[in-house]
Amino acid sequence: MNKDLSKVRNIGISAHIDSGKTTLTERILYYTDKIHAIHEVRGKDGVGAKMDSMELEKERGITIQSAATYCTWKDIEVNIIDTPGHVDFTVEVERALRVLDGAVLVLCSVGGVQSQSITVNRQMTRYNVPRIAFINKCDRTGANPERVTEQLRDKLDLNAHMMQIPIGLENDLVGMIDLITMKAIYFEGDSGEKIREADIPEDMMDDAVEKREALLEEISMFSEELMEALLEEGDVDVKLINEAVRIATLSLDFTPVLVGSAYKNQGVQLLLDAVESYLPCPTDVTNMALDLKDDEKEFPVTNDPDDPLIMLAFKLEDGRYGQLTYIRTYQGTLKKGDTVYNNRTGKKVKIGRLCRMHSDEMQEIESCGSGDIVALFGIDCASGDTFSSSEISCSMTSMHIPEPVISLAVIPADNKAQINMSKALNRFTKEDPTFKTFVDHETGETIISGMGELHLEVYVERMKREYDALVEVGAPQVAYRETISQRAEFNYIHKKQTGGSGQFGRVGGFMEPIEDEEYEFVDKIVGGVIPREFISSCDKGFKKSLKKGSLCGAAITGVRCVINDGAFHAVDSSDVAFQLAAAGAFREGYLKAKPTIMEPIMKVAVEGPTEYQGAVMGSINQRRGMIIGTTEEGSYSVIEAEVPLSEMFGYSTTLRSLTQGKAEFTMEFATFKPVPKSVSEELIKAYQEERKNG
Amino acid sequence: MGNNEHIVNNPLRALGLEKNAKEDGSQAIMGLVMARAGLGKTAILVQFALDCMLLGNKVLHVSIGEGVEKTRTWYDDILSLLTDGEKIESIPEIMKNRMIMTFKESSFNKALLEERLDDLVQQNIYKPECLIIDGYDFENNSKESLEEMRNFMHERGLKMIWFSAVSHRGDERVSVDGVPAPCHEVDSLFETVLSIKPEGDDMMLDILKCDDCAMDPGTTLKLDPSTMLIQKG
Numbered sequence: 001m002n003k004d005l006s007k008v009r010n011i012g013i014s015a016h017i018d019s020g021k022t023t024l025t026e027r028i029l030y031y032t033d034k035i036h037a038i039h040e041v042r043g044k045d046g047v048g049a050k051m052d053s054m055e056l057e058k059e060r061g062i063t064i065q066s067a068a069t070y071c072t073w074k075d076i077e078v079n080i081i082d083t084p085g086h087v088d089f090t091v092e093v094e095r096a097l098r099v100l101d102g103a104v105l106v107l108c109s110v111g112g113v114q115s116q117s118i119t120v121n122r123q124m125t126r127y128n129v130p131r132i133a134f135i136n137k138c139d140r141t142g143a144n145p146e147r148v149t150e151q152l153r154d155k156l157d158l159n160a161h162m163m164q165i166p167i168g169l170e171n172d173l174v175g176m177i178d179l180i181t182m183k184a185i186y187f188e189g190d191s192g193e194k195i196r197e198a199d200i201p202e203d204m205m206d207d208a209v210e211k212r213e214a215l216l217e218e219i220s221m222f223s224e225e226l227m228e229a230l231l232e233e234g235d236v237d238v239k240l241i242n243e244a245v246r247i248a249t250l251s252l253d254f255t256p257v258l259v260g261s262a263y264k265n266q267g268v269q270l271l272l273d274a275v276e277s278y279l280p281c282p283t284d285v286t287n288m289a290l291d292l293k294d295d296e297k298e299f300p301v302t303n304d305p306d307d308p309l310i311m312l313a314f315k316l317e318d319g320r321y322g323q324l325t326y327i328r329t330y331q332g333t334l335k336k337g338d339t340v341y342n343n344r345t346g347k348k349v350k351i352g353r354l355c356r357m358h359s360d361e362m363q364e365i366e367s368c369g370s371g372d373i374v375a376l377f378g379i380d381c382a383s384g385d386t387f388s389s390s391e392i393s394c395s396m397t398s399m400h401i402p403e404p405v406i407s408l409a410v411i412p413a414d415n416k417a418q419i420n421m422s423k424a425l426n427r428f429t430k431e432d433p434t435f436k437t438f439v440d441h442e443t444g445e446t447i448i449s450g451m452g453e454l455h456l457e458v459y460v461e462r463m464k465r466e467y468d469a470l471v472e473v474g475a476p477q478v479a480y481r482e483t484i485s486q487r488a489e490f491n492y493i494h495k496k497q498t499g500g501s502g503q504f505g506r507v508g509g510f511m512e513p514i515e516d517e518e519y520e521f522v523d524k525i526v527g528g529v530i531p532r533e534f535i536s537s538c539d540k541g542f543k544k545s546l547k548k549g550s551l552c553g554a555a556i557t558g559v560r561c562v563i564n565d566g567a568f569h570a571v572d573s574s575d576v577a578f579q580l581a582a583a584g585a586f587r588e589g590y591l592k593a594k595p596t597i598m599e600p601i602m603k604v605a606v607e608g609p610t611e612y613q614g615a616v617m618g619s620i621n622q623r624r625g626m627i628i629g630t631t632e633e634g635s636y637s638v639i640e641a642e643v644p645l646s647e648m649f650g651y652s653t654t655l656r657s658l659t660q661g662k663a664e665f666t667m668e669f670a671t672f673k674p675v676p677k678s679v680s681e682e683l684i685k686a687y688q689e690e691r692k693n694g
Numbered sequence: 695m696g697n698n699e700h701i702v703n704n705p706l707r708a709l710g711l712e713k714n715a716k717e718d719g720s721q722a723i724m725g726l727v728m729a730r731a732g733l734g735k736t737a738i739l740v741q742f743a744l745d746c747m748l749l750g751n752k753v754l755h756v757s758i759g760e761g762v763e764k765t766r767t768w769y770d771d772i773l774s775l776l777t778d779g780e781k782i783e784s785i786p787e788i789m790k791n792r793m794i795m796t797f798k799e800s801s802f803n804k805a806l807l808e809e810r811l812d813d814l815v816q817q818n819i820y821k822p823e824c825l826i827i828d829g830y831d832f833e834n835n836s837k838e839s840l841e842e843m844r845n846f847m848h849e850r851g852l853k854m855i856w857f858s859a860v861s862h863r864g865d866e867r868v869s870v871d872g873v874p875a876p877c878h879e880v881d882s883l884f885e886t887v888l889s890i891k892p893e894g895d896d897m898m899l900d901i902l903k904c905d906d907c908a909m910d911p912g913t914t915l916k917l918d919p920s921t922m923l924i925q926k927g
Contacts (some may be wrong), residue, residue: 118763155761189771614813621819629762629794630810632801673786 004502005303006281007346008371009330010079010291012096014124015106016116016666020136023171024262024271025069025080026105030191031269032071032078068315068326068357068538073272076423079373097123098578099328099373099397102279103131104271109143109259113151115605115638115666121156129248130280132256133158134271139173139261149257160255161215163245164270165208167201176259176594178269179212180227180241185270192265216241224250242277247413282371287330291387292343292393299394301330305369308332309340311388312396313381316431327380328372328586329398332389337368340387343395349387351403353377382430404436405645405669407449409474410463420469428459435459438446449479451669453649478646481598481672482549483558485513490566490589493580501573504580505530507538508565513591514558519546530566538563541582550590551597552683553690561586596674597683600645603670606655607658607661610637615658623647642670646679704745705738708915710908711886715824715853722847723906724883725856728874729890735858736760737922738825738890740768742856747791747825751853754814754822756807757796758829765794765828770810775921793820797807799831801918804842811850813835825855830863832876840883852926861889871903871911890917897926 007429015021064424070079074440080094091534097103109118124131133152135145145166152160164176167184175186177200184201188194202207214235220227223244229236248254256278258265283303291311301310334340338351345567355362357375359651368374381387386395412418423436424450435450450456453476463469491508507530514520521539530538546556566581604618604625614637618626648667655663675683706712714721727738743753744795754775759764769792770781782789795810814820825847847855861874868874873881881887897917901909916925 121859154761157764433892613810614817617813617819627764627793627819629796631762631796632806632810633798671783688832 001352005283005371007075008077008079008281008611009279009281010099010101010371010373011275011279012081012100012103012489013106014097014103014120016108016111016114020108020262021106021411023176024104024136026593027192027262027268028078028080028272029069029071029266031272032073040117065115068375069128070356070373073276074192076276078272078275080453081373086673088473096314097127097129097314101263101282101285101371102275103129104275105131105133105150105255107133107135107139107152108140109135109145110140110608111607111634112144112148113155114607115640118155119601119666119668121158122561128285129253130252130278132156132271132278133160134267135257135259136262137172137266138259138266139168141170143169143173143258145169145259150343152255152257156253159253160257161218162211162257162259163215163274163561163599164257164267165204165211166259167204170293173264173266177208177210177271178270180245182208187269192268195269195414201428207446211663213546219244219248219254221485222251222253243337246278250280250284253447258479266470281446289330292395296395303331303370305331305333308391309334309387310392310394310396311336311340311387312385313379316381316383317426323378323380325376325381327374327376329368329370329374331370333369334374334599341390341393342381343393344382345385345387347380349379349381351376351379351672377574381644382672383433393402403478403479403669404449404451405433405602406452406456406476407447408476409440409443409447410460410471411445413470413475416427416468418603420467421463421471424459424463424467425600427460445474447477458545476649478599479643480552480554480600480675482551482554482556482595483598484511484513484556484590484593486594487594488589488594490585492581492585492588492590493567494577494584496577497572498631502569503574503577503580504567504569504572505534505566505574506565506567506579506591507541507563507578507581507585507605509563509585510584510587511559511561511593513593514560517560520560522560522573524562524564525566526564530563530578531568531573534568534573534575536565537561537575537578538582540560540575541579542586544579545583545586545590549597551595552589552687554597556590556595557598561589562642579592597680599675599679600669601642601668602645602648602674604648604665604667605645606639606641606663606665608637608659610635612636612659612663613639616655619651619654619658623651644673704724704748705741706745706749707746708924709832709904710913711751711854711906712745714906715746715751717853718851721906722852723854724844724847724856725886725888726859726873726877726881726884727888727890728859728861728877728902730859730863733890733892734862734917734922735764737772738888739828739856739858740772741922741924743792743803743824743826744769744772744788744856746854747788750791751819752791752821753793753824754811754828755792755794755795755826756802756828757883758802758827759799759829761836762794762795762796762828765796772923775923780812785827793822799829802830804839804846808846815850818922823853825852827855828858830857832857832880837880839877840880844883857884873902892919895919896924 012023013025027043068081070077079098107113133150137143138145149160149162152158166173167175167177173186177184182200184198186196188196216230219241226240226244227304229240244258245687249256256274258274259273262268270369280687286388287301288298289301291299299325311327311329313325313327313661315326334351336351337349339639342349353364354368365368388394428435428438431597437446440447448456448459460471460473463471487510489510493506494503496503522543523535542561549556620627620641620643624644625641626639629636655665701924705713715721727735730733743755746753755765772922773780773782859877866873868882869878870883873887881903885905889897889900889902891900897919899917901911901913903911918925
């Protein structure tokens with residue numbers, strides 16, 4: 001029997017760090033009967049929240065890997081991905097958004113729209129994900145959901161409107177008024193599981209009526225039927241209002257705002273109702289795939305369970321059940337024992353076991369259909385691979401993956417650690433496309449690189465805990481780049497005649513800077529001065545030269561190499577000879593092309609009490625940072641700046657001591673910019689010394 | 695990229711105020727752009743700011759009631775129109791001349807601005823030469839507060855401060871120079887007052903008052919209604 005897709009919701013829960021996402025998910029699982037007891041993130045019972053299944057997550061109180069789970073609310077099947085809040089793990093958030101149809105943006109009622117909320121919102125916009133906002137922690141001192149709603153409008157440019165108003169705030173929070181049904185809702189029982197509807201308190205009636213009117217006026221812009229009903233001035237059908245909100249939310253023109261406190265068990269069930277009523281089901285969303293047989297032409301997936309299968313592997317995990325691959329099915333049906341194709345590798349894969357995951361517990365199933373998010377066992381693939389049945393060859397739209405900006409050397413303590421480290425790195429690189437590893441052939445060290453200090457720190461910790469790989473780590477290194485700033489000609493002859501057959505090749509042309517691309521090779525050879533079979537040798541020679549620049553040993557990017565002249569020898573010319581000639585030509589041209597060193601610049605946002613604004617600005621300035629802007633809201637302020645990554649090491653300690661631990665910062669990669677002359681000279685000197693000593 | 699490319703059609707030059715941005719602050723001016731809500735005051739202020747930045751001045755853009763991101767977008771949009779789609783961030787020599795500060799309407803005052811500016815100047819982080827104050831509440835601030843702002847400009851050696859003010863269709867109060875409410879009683883504090891007015895399909899920039907301008911009061915400049923850029927000629 002085909003599943004009714006209108007009763008499926010694939011949702012993500014995203015937010016700034018410490019906004020209470022995991023606590024909220026814990027409550028959702030409790031109210032949907034997936035778990036039978038509530039454990040807090042940093043709870044005294046030592047169990048930890050259900051979704052934080054990695055030991056490290058429980059210890060740090062933050063979510064590192066998004067765990068997928070599903071639950072049933074009323075007759076709706078909800079697949080949830082709990083996504084991490086720290087910006088270093090942004091790729092996890094992005095991947096989750098790629099496969100989900102809707103999202104809940106969780107905000108802290110005190111902190112409001114914070115830097116990571118802006119990043120997450122931008123990601124949701126990038127993937128056209130309809131969203132509802134949940135203003136959490138309304139029980140906290142300083143809670144102000146109205147201010148947060150205003151920020152959603154001002155800072156995130158969302159047409160956000162409160163669907164509820166809280167009854168009491170901070171310690172006095174006891175329930176909320178639903179502005180659609182115009183009822184007061186109270187959450188009673190030990191864990192808020194008993195919902196009691198009552199009349200709106202008299203002293204709040206006027207406010208509720210006024211806010212409802214404003215809300216309905218806004219929503220009526222999206223439904224003529226509702227507008228007519230409002231003009232008739234009778235009772236407006238709740239179903240009609242909800243339909244209008246749904247239409248507006250799906251078109252990304254409206255963001256319903258719900259309020260509550262997951263920790264105090266307030267408002268979570270109403271949020272689940274809103275997920276059902278306002279967020280899209282798989283058929284509401286148009287997902288596009290690329291036809292690999294037709295020049296990657298885009299086509300919409302059908303969601304039809306009878307059509308050929310298309311599914312995307314969006315997450316890999318190697319847990320206690322072995323290798324797990326999380327997939328989202330976009331059309332067709334997958335059954336245990338089916339054979340599918342990995343469209344990237346062209347390999348056939350037989351599906352052994354199929355299961356639904358509930359954090360780290362699983363439930364085996366026989367088949368899954370369109371719109372489902374499930375896990376497969378023992379599939380060899382990388383994150384982002386598209387699988388399909390044999391009739392079609394396609395790929396889901398590629399995912400946006402940022403380049404790593406920081407690296408450090410990891411040195412295994414002994415042989416056993418060496419073997420375990422290799423296993424761990426092999427798995428981590430498959431799981432996380434922003435985590436990369438390679439061996440530096442000059443030092444023999446294994447280098448890992450990623451998106452930030454915490455990102456790498458977590459992987460080192462996981463190596464120790466999950467793989468028993470004891471490693472020492474070197475100091476973090478910034479991933480510098482080299483590039484050229486002007487056009488330069490080259491004309492290089494490679495000639496060697498010392499016994500045996502000789503080597504000969506001449507490569508002439510020029511190199512010039514290009515933007516937004518790492519490398520381009522242009523062949524303008526005419527008259528066969530370099531034979532066709534050696535053109536690709538020139539390309540190879542240039543590419544090899546790009547790996548290490550002569551200034552500081554960093555990779556070279558942004559170069560177009562054009563060859564337009566050359567010479568060959570009928571006997572002595574070979575693939576190797578032309579590769580070496582191209583490498584020589586590159587060396588010759590590179591020095592004339594005014595090479596410069598570029599460094600990663602991070603977008604940094606520091607949030608904290610206004611009294612520390614001067615000190616924080618000073619600390620940014622000392623770090624070669626450029627302050628872009630400051631936002632002051634009462635006693636709280638945000639400083640946005642661009643700071644070189646190399647200057648940000650240890651900043652958390654500095655910030656803590658400057659602000660008595662009251663400020664926090666987030667950073668994400670912004671761009672590469674040329675380093676100042678003094679820094680460039682230091683880097684060049686250090687590299688020269690390293691070469692001399694090495 | 696040479697700065698001259700951008701200043702061919704700059705508003706400071708159009709008004710003859712370029713010299714004030716080039717000099718040392720001894721000829722400081724306080725300017726005002728007025729219009730009804732939504733007619734493009736910020737676009738004009740940002741053009742003045744960009745002009746100042748391109749002339750090598752450091753600009754502090756104080757936005758009252760708007761976020762940093764929105765203000766940045768204004769700069770990107772205007773610069774993009776003046777160039778071939780360039781963004782401020784991609785031109786470091788211009789970018790380093792801009793800082794944005796945003797405040798809530800209720801919390802902004804001269805003392806707070808002074809405190810913030812001291813933080814910047816004393817730590818040698820940023821020393822602004824031109825100040826843009828977008829969203830100043832003229833209705834609820836006294837003439838004394840504006841006088842303080844004027845003194846502040848002189849004390850700090852600022853070359854210019856540009857304000858924006860919202861005028862209302864129903865309020866017909868005007869000063870002798872024709873400056874509408876709510877600025878009709880404080881117009882003496884400003885050297886330059888401009889007003890944006892729609893005329894049919896066109897947008898005009900009326901020069902109501904301009905002590906240092908090359909143009910006489912009563913002169914009108916034409917704005918491109920789709921971009922709000924001052925048109926050549």
